[in-house]
Amino acid sequence: MSRIAIQDLKRWKQESRRWVCLTSYDAPSARVLAAAEVPVVLVGDSLGNVILGHGSTVPVTMDDMVRHTAAVRRGAPDLFVVGDMPFLAAQISDEEAVRNAGRLIQEGGADAVKLEGGGPRASTVRRIVEAGIPVMGHLGLTPQNATQLGGYRVQGGDPQDALRISEDARALEEAGAFAIVLECVPVELAAAITRAATVPIIGIGAGPDVDAQVLVYHDLVGWSGDFKPRFVRRYARVEETMIEAVRSFQQDVAQGDFPSESESFGDSQASTPVENSAVEVLPDDLEPEQERQTSG
Numbered sequence: 471m472s473r474i475a476i477q478d479l480k481r482w483k484q485e486s487r488r489w490v491c492l493t494s495y496d497a498p499s500a501r502v503l504a505a506a507e508v509p510v511v512l513v514g515d516s517l518g519n520v521i522l523g524h525g526s527t528v529p530v531t532m533d534d535m536v537r538h539t540a541a542v543r544r545g546a547p548d549l550f551v552v553g554d555m556p557f558l559a560a561q562i563s564d565e566e567a568v569r570n571a572g573r574l575i576q577e578g579g580a581d582a583v584k585l586e587g588g589g590p591r592a593s594t595v596r597r598i599v600e601a602g603i604p605v606m607g608h609l610g611l612t613p614q615n616a617t618q619l620g621g622y623r624v625q626g627g628d629p630q631d632a633l634r635i636s637e638d639a640r641a642l643e644e645a646g647a648f649a650i651v652l653e654c655v656p657v658e659l660a661a662a663i664t665r666a667a668t669v670p671i672i673g674i675g676a677g678p679d680v681d682a683q684v685l686v687y688h689d690l691v692g693w694s695g696d697f698k699p700r701f702v703r704r705y706a707r708v709e710e711t712m713i714e715a716v717r718s719f720q721q722d723v724a725q726g727d728f729p730s731e732s733e734s735f736g737d738s739q740a741s742t743p744v745e746n747s748a749v750e751v752l753p754d755d756l757e758p759e760q761e762r763q764t765s766g
Contacts (some may be wrong), residue, residue: 498546539578586640599646675701
């Protein structure tokens, strides 16, 4: 899949062609998204919760974001990658915001950056765009200032908040944002903003009437423990599969079944390549083993 361009995303909006954006935080997950031909990958500061074990995104630093963005780029060299601007990366000054955005492009290999907030952030978006860096906006529930918003709650439920979010969307578009994420807002508000905007609106917990949908990769594949927001649909149970794989490995070792002769080297194999010769134990192959385990 060749890397999409911002012009493609705008054309898809005009054609009413819906598309997907998924998060990625490392090379292996990026490789999966590349194989699935996901057009846009977001290296979100949600890595603070999902990967680093923090209770929020606030502890994530620019160094964290650059490191993980670079890993995603190595895993998916041909995908359109957006790097997230973490807490305080853009709030101190427009000059520092441009510098930090530049790090995600130069050091992280991102194609664009994402910036939370409207209102005061519009001038920052304009300055970053003027520096030649594409910017994706983010409105509604903005996790970096969730405390100010009263926690992780749906935003725009009353007329005043809905008007503010709509005005912020217009301000971001006028400042040069090429797309806007709408997180956890009512369906009606998201639909109205999508109709009014000329740039793609990407929803997460914003209903079906937007131009694209974004989810956290780990939520999608079932690798996020018991965490399951209302707006998530799980398409796999990867965590359960991984737990069973680890348990099976432990049992094989305890019973002396691992490693087998085919997984070991003899004296005559001193120069045998060790790569690409692993024995795969897939579900069909496990059936006899499972029978033996249950009969014991």
